[in-house]
Amino acid sequence: MASAVAVVVATLLISFVLFFVAPRDPVGAVCGAKCPPERAAEIAASLHLDDPVPSQFGQYAWGIVAGRTITSGGTTVECAVPCLGYSYKLGQPVTALIADAAPVTFSIVLGAALVYLVVGVANGVVAARRRGSALDRLTVGGTLVLSSVPYFVVALVFALYVAGRVLPPSQYTSPLASPLGWASGLLAAWITLGLVNAAAYTRYSRASMIEALGEDFVRTARGKGISERRVVYRHALRAALGPVTTIFGIDLAAQLTGAIFTERIFGLPGLGTLTLNAFAQNDMPVIMGSVLVGAVLLVTLNLAVDLMYTVLDPRVRLG
């Protein structure tokens, strides 16, 4: 817990130094090279860039927990809690931009998770039960090759040749407005991200299942005369899923901050696309906000996985 907080504070410091202390001209970095002098002065005053550095950092950090007011183009903008800064390029608080993009990323990642968990675990169980067969060797070889091919290449081929032809064209509609439009627009992205990750989950669950099937309790269950189906799915699978759950938690956290390739290639306006567009326009406050939100998300989810693990496996205690 303490280390998670330390990581968040360290990220806050790193991003602050990267964006406000390191640049030769912080106003130029925020506003651009052709920034009119009066606008530059306004930004400098609004962000207190003439104050000492520790005081600037204090104001930035305080803005996140208490909000702050920012002046832009003569009008005063109330930057509500948690204030991550203000995009002078887009004329919106960074928090609002991130709040708009977050549902897209969450939709992509959670839908894909469903695909790879179902496909991966099912494949892994089948391969483990027929260990050594041609089907097993094909599965293992196939997943090895698939996970060695660069992800952006697979996604690109899918986006160009499958989405819009075999599958509906990729786009984002709010699930509240049209649940069907939401699902069909994201289907291509789900299948791509899902199938590529399913390769890894096939290997995890195959290895984990082979180990579980060799355990004494499985032999006991078979000896008691329980049906093979029940032994595999009730007894062995339940034990085999433990390690898979842990990896899933870590992967989910990584994907929420790293679905950038999927979003860019399928043209979905999530957090990754927001950050890439901000990069293209040199919109520093947005990049800084995304980095911070990404770090907090990653740390929180990793902590949640650790806590979950103590619930799933009572032998584990957090140190």
Added chain:
Amino acid sequence: MEPVARVRAQTPETGSPTRIALRRLRRDPTALLCAGTVLFFVLVAVFAPLLAALAGQDPLTHHFELIDDGTSLPLVGMTPEHWFGVEPRLGRDLFARWAFGARPSLLVAAVATTVSTLVGVTVGLVAGFVGGRVDRVLSWLVDLVLSLPYLLFAIATPATLMAVVGLTPDDAEPSVVSEIRFYSLIIVLSTFGWAGLARLIRGEVLSLREREFIAAARVLGVPTRRVLTRELLPNLVAPIVVSVSMALPGYVVAEAGLTFLGVGLTEPTPSWGVTIASAVSAYESVPHYLWIPVLSVTALVLALSLLGDAVRDAFDPKTRR
């Protein structure tokens, strides 16, 4: 150590772990095929100017006479003058751009692997051997790096680096921007690459430092630096080689991927990532424009990762036959 070596002499596989691994690799057809593929791309990258000269082309000259004015698509396919055809719009020679495009992938991967391996091994050795407060600080640093969102920092770093040198994308020369991006790629990949290896090495050192030969060396009064480099390091060859062989394909993908996203190298530098990104808009009319760099980067990465797997198996004592 001597008697142990003599007992081992009766088993079929003898010599240091490195020598055993090399012998096993020489007998592995997959490893040889993959090594051949990697060597092919390394030669293409090294001799890119020669290959381009052989074809009589260079990667930067525009050939507007070969471009249709209306559609801006090339009028020629693969010809004896332009082996892979020309690019839509600017008409630059695709064979020369492909040959030169192999360079950044391999160069970035090689430099990033070298830097992250050196830093990772040093930090792991020091943290594991010195222990105490030094270990706590270094381990915390490793945890910090491993829990940061790498892709987001990969986007933030080039933007910041531009601001640090006082440039904005609007007024900087494209070649200067591309050079800054090159360094930023290496900084990002090295910064996020060393931590995993450092953790691995630290663990190995923790178990090795309690062994008799280390205790003997210390009793003999061997200086710490010598213990680290002469006693510990030779025992860490296997994890280091394995980690390098796994890191290389990762960095090749990272370079191509980040460049494809537009946060890596930029025009006019020839790079497979740049070509793939611009070929997406013409993938139906000029398929080879997209497919040549896509297949090249896939073949290189596939060969590197399968070679990495073979290296890991060759060093793994459990798979000794």
